């Protein structure tokens with residue numbers, strides 16, 4: 448068990464990591480519950496597998512749960528579902544001082560967090576992440592958002608949770624493909640800033656995706672520690688430090704858009720492929736050795752994640768993918784900074800990238 452503190456003046460919070468923590472949710476969250484009933488959001492899968500556990504834990508402190516349950520998948524991060532959720536919360540009289548519970552993956556956390564950010568100009572929320580991706584990344588740091596037809600996470604807010612309860616035992620019911628997608632965001636911390644952790648991932652990745660309890664807890668703890676450090680330094684992505692967490696995402700979000708935010712490419716899979724592309728593009732620019740770019744690709748492929756864009760069989764050009772990047776939130780006065788690598792464990796922001804060169808590079812990659 449580990450408790451990692453996200454240090455933010457006046458808004459700091461604990462991330463509790465460990466097996467079977469859901470059973471302690473009532474005790475852990477007691478300070479954030481003021482009424483005898485809480486509103487909780489889940490999707491059908493997280494609710495089916497773990498809803499009763501959260502409900503039983505809260506019943507122990509005399510609190511009942513009313514559920515808002517969405518369809519699984521990226522489609523829930525939409526205006527339509529947000530509007531339904533906001534109306535549902537208002538009908539229940541949720542007040543600013545209340546905390547909404549988000550039980551699920553990154554989709555549920557991002558949706559619930561954004562609803563909490565805008566409801567009555569801001570109420571509280573508690574993250575109870577049930578996917579590997581949500582435990583190591585999305586539940587921590589306060590980025591909340593929905594998607595629009597123009598792209599990924601384009602409407603959102605920074606709004607920190609009051610508490611994160613990451614019960615690693617909930618991952619026991621997660622499909623293997625989703626374990627892989629979450630692992631992409633784990634190995635990301637190594638590639639962007641911690642060469643020793645990357646080495647550990649190369650040696651232990653299969654144990655993490657295979658749910659070895661000790662490896663899993665170590666990977667979640669190390670990931671949350673890395674994210675908490677970066678978020679404490681640059682909460683709102685203004686200094687450039689937090690932007691490093693976007694490694695692989697400029698390429699990845701473009702691929703997600705091109706595949707229609709569908710099951711064809713999960714977010715973590717897009718990030719995995721995006722990190723391979725970022726490494727190869729870093730080599731093309733002369734920053735990273737071809738050998739290290741190859742090492743990144745092999746580590747990604749070894750986890751069963753996509754490492755070749757040609758495998759997606761997209762019917763688009765490099766310019767089409769580059770066009771999706773025009774909506775990237777990092778865009779600054781017409782320039783898109785790219786997160787590239789000087790070394791494994793050393794990411795940096797490059798503001799000198801020409802989009803025409805990125806398009807040429809992607810066209811070559813698409814051809815295999």
Ligand SMILES: NC(=O)c1ccc[n+]([C@@H]2O[C@H](COP(=O)([O-])OP(=O)(O)OC[C@H]3O[C@@H](n4cnc5c(N)ncnc54)[C@H](O)[C@@H]3O)[C@@H](O)[C@H]2O)c1
Pocket residue numbers: 490491492493496497519520521524551552553554555557577578579580581584585586587588589590591600617618619620621622625628629632714715
């Ligand atoms: N806010 C952030 O900082 C941040 C960081 C990374 C990713 N994200 C966002 O997170 C989303 C991806 O999150 P995700 O990968 O968790 O996807 P997800 O929320 O869609 O969950 C993946 C699948 O697992 C199912 N599921 C959830 N918990 C389960 C469990 N314990 N057992 C069985 N099935 C379960 C869900 O129903 C879904 O089908 C994307 O929208 C991405 O943009 C946000």
Ligand SMILES: O=C(O)C(=O)C[C@@H](O)[C@H](O)[C@H](O)COP(=O)(O)O
Pocket residue numbers: 584588590599600632689690692693696776
């Ligand atoms: O927390 C961050 O900062 C991240 O960039 C984490 C990413 O893994 C995550 O996918 C995030 O939602 C992407 O942010 P965006 O600003 O590119 O939408």
Ligand SMILES: [Zn+2]
Pocket residue numbers: 584632696714718
């Ligand atoms: Zn991500």
